Amino acid sequence: MTSKGIERLLLVLALSSVGSLALITFFIFWEGLPLILGTGPGDFLFSTHWAPTKGRFGIGAMIVSSVVVTLGALVLGVPLGLACAIVLAEFAPKRLKQVLKPTLELLAGIPSVVYGFLGVLWLVPLIREHLGGPGLSLLAAAVILGIMILPTIISISIDSLSAVPDLYRDGSLALGATRWQTVQRVVLPAARSGIITAIILGMGRAVGETMAVIMVAGNALKLPTSLLDPVRTLTSNIALELGYASGRHREALFATGVVLFVIIMILNLTAAAVTRRR
């Protein structure tokens, strides 16, 4: 094949993947938007009354659950992941880093159903026995997600810390800073945009995760009042009900998808904007 031909073929392949994204976007909005407009966006987003058989479609409780579960995952995952990244990028001997970084990235390769399974077997009973409640809870989901976003946060943070030129470190040490002061005052600020990107992408992963959350969150349809309450997130709702939904109910699930889609898009665009602004 000629070089021109190969170029064209590659272009078609590239366009087709972008095209499928465009199609998905279009399809979700096509299916979901009419219901949002029909119910009224305010009612759809803020009402907590979800009763598809009675024609009530309010996803307020699920939005709150998704947000709280995600924030919980960040509270756990960000300090842990950042600390891990700092140790590996700045203090650990090179060889340890070479072994540990790929190992941590393996965490990302474990299927989410396995995380869910471990959560059901160990975490849920632990919470039930020591903290009370049904065990299947917001807390369980947050903990599992906190672990699941670690590889994203760690590996992007390590990359951005390693991208800080050694000259900055030498310059800072030559000014009488200790190694920790150098990390704190020079390296971390210099790597800030990369670290923020890592956190946002981790957040995106937490918002979108479905399987593990379904298994440990309890999936109750109400506004949570405590960390030990069972909750249903946006993603769980779609996965749980799509199998038997039809008509307006089905449209309402697509509308839930629209909300998720917008959230993820905002997160990703923010991450891209932060990365570009150096």
Next chain:
Amino acid sequence: MEQPPKIRIDGLSFWYKDFQALDRVSLAIRANEIFGLMGPAKSGKSTLLKVLNRLCDLLPEARLEGKAYLDDLDLLAPDTDVVSLRRRVGLVLSKPTPLPRSIYENLVLAPRLAGRPHKELPALAEEALKAARLWDEVKDRLHDSALRLSGGQQQRLCLARTLAMQPEVILLDEPTSGLDPISTAKIEETLFQLKSRYTIILVSNNTKQIARATDRTAFLLMGRLIEVGETSQVFTVPRDQRTDDYISGRFG
């Protein structure tokens, strides 16, 4: 006139893995002089500076032998407090390395780390900028990013930042290697004014600069000390043939 030297180096050898960068170098550097170190690439000049403020500690597979003293302090002893040593011995690197912060933040980082009270910082910054002859150019934009300065300004900022730390010794590793003649002249004038207060070691592979700017000069070649003496003597009647060859540009 017999003052004890500010820095005394005794039989210092240094290895990077298998490469020997310094070979039994001994030198005495007096207080308040500008001491020049010249030599071709890989002659050990920069290594010597890195040893003097222990930045060499960061190199994982390096090894050294010999002694070095700052006044009475044993520089190379394992229990020497490296951080306070680096505050006494400031180093300006060959590439300008302003940190990605404002001009002001670059200046006050060291005094702040040293625990100087907040109120003193603006005055310290101003004084350091004036000493480095940068004040007039940046006084209206102290809170702009330091990365927006020109190369020559950045290098003078690095010098000012080291001065704000109020060290006793200033090490300069080819401070003008990337600069135009005007910036170079400004830095040399600055050094001349600073020597009443500091002991300065200037590394350069520009022999003309060494001849212009220093009081005494040492010539290093492949890690060995070939010759040391008054700069005027080294450049007019060198004792060693290799020094003569180097300064007249026959190699290096």
